[in-house]
Amino acid sequence: MTTGMTVLAGAFGVLTLGAVVVCNEGAVRVDVQEKARNGEHVHLIVPAALGPVAAWLVPRNKLGDARHQIRQWLPTIKAASAQLARCPDGPLVEVDSHREHVRIYKQGGSLFIYVDSEDETVHVSFPLEAAADTVSQLAR
Amino acid sequence: MMRKTLGLTVSMLAFATLAMPADRWIHIRVIESGPDGDRVRINIPLSLAEAVLPTIKSDKLCDGKVKVEGRAFDQVDLDALLEAVRKAQDNQYVTVESKDENVEVAKAGEFLLIKVHENREGAGKAAKASKARNTVDIKIPFKVAQALLSGNKDELNVLAAVRALDEYQSLDLVTVKDESDNVHIWVDSNNTAD
Numbered sequence: 001m002t003t004g005m006t007v008l009a010g011a012f013g014v015l016t017l018g019a020v021v022v023c024n025e026g027a028v029r030v031d032v033q034e035k036a037r038n039g040e041h042v043h044l045i046v047p048a049a050l051g052p053v054a055a056w057l058v059p060r061n062k063l064g065d066a067r068h069q070i071r072q073w074l075p076t077i078k079a080a081s082a083q084l085a086r087c088p089d090g091p092l093v094e095v096d097s098h099r100e101h102v103r104i105y106k107q108g109g110s111l112f113i114y115v116d117s118e119d120e121t122v123h124v125s126f127p128l129e130a131a132a133d134t135v136s137q138l139a140r
Numbered sequence: 141m142m143r144k145t146l147g148l149t150v151s152m153l154a155f156a157t158l159a160m161p162a163d164r165w166i167h168i169r170v171i172e173s174g175p176d177g178d179r180v181r182i183n184i185p186l187s188l189a190e191a192v193l194p195t196i197k198s199d200k201l202c203d204g205k206v207k208v209e210g211r212a213f214d215q216v217d218l219d220a221l222l223e224a225v226r227k228a229q230d231n232q233y234v235t236v237e238s239k240d241e242n243v244e245v246a247k248a249g250e251f252l253l254i255k256v257h258e259n260r261e262g263a264g265k266a267a268k269a270s271k272a273r274n275t276v277d278i279k280i281p282f283k284v285a286q287a288l289l290s291g292n293k294d295e296l297n298v299l300a301a302v303r304a305l306d307e308y309q310s311l312d313l314v315t316v317k318d319e320s321d322n323v324h325i326w327v328d329s330n331n332t333a334d
Contacts, residue, residue, distance in 0.1 A: 083191040087187075088331050093181070093183075095179070
């Protein structure tokens, strides 16, 4: 095997491993669509596995007082995530008014938040397990 | 031998699965009347409340107990009063009839029933013209009420009440119907409100 082939095989292996990790951990999805004419559309899909790593990289001094506040709620977030993860899939909160519609539901280990208001539609979803890990890293 | 062991294991697993109690859910449904009325439906597993409540440490809610302002329960030993009513025969213990509303407090089996029904005879013209009659129906198991009062005099033990609620398969707790809102709070084994 030539050196080039070895590097190519290594790169392929790393990519495959990365894909496996991403698929296993799921993804954080954020989709915001403003309803105004020429409104902005933000669409993000981030591998959930990167959440705790990104949170770990955030400089502690940048978080300031937020770290203390997150730490205070960390046990609650962890307990809620763990308990929600073992709940059957289904709607948790549904609000329908003439101004907005809100849905929060759990499906397959992830929490989905959907808001449709007069100004914008927002879709956010994240794996429950990764959310707790990310918050833990922010609070450390 | 191998077959017997496998069969026994499968049977035990099946029995354990059947014997495991299903998760209880508390449902809150608020429906505002009118075509533009807001609708709110909340479904929370009791196990979630049981896991989360002890972790909250705030001024008003700490370790699953809510601080009650003032000295609300100091004058009456509510726990003793509840126990006395629980042991008594089924009956309607309190009846208050006024111009505007009738209030009834009764004991039926293991439940404390509180009913507040608006009295149309004494109501104003506008209220009389309205078809809806304002009613509040509360049904609380004594076990839950006693668990709620199991903390100190100035607190309500919500966590203990939630744990006590977990024993009930299906239970209508609160129903409020008035001209603008329809509120229903109940517990069952379904994870959806409808």
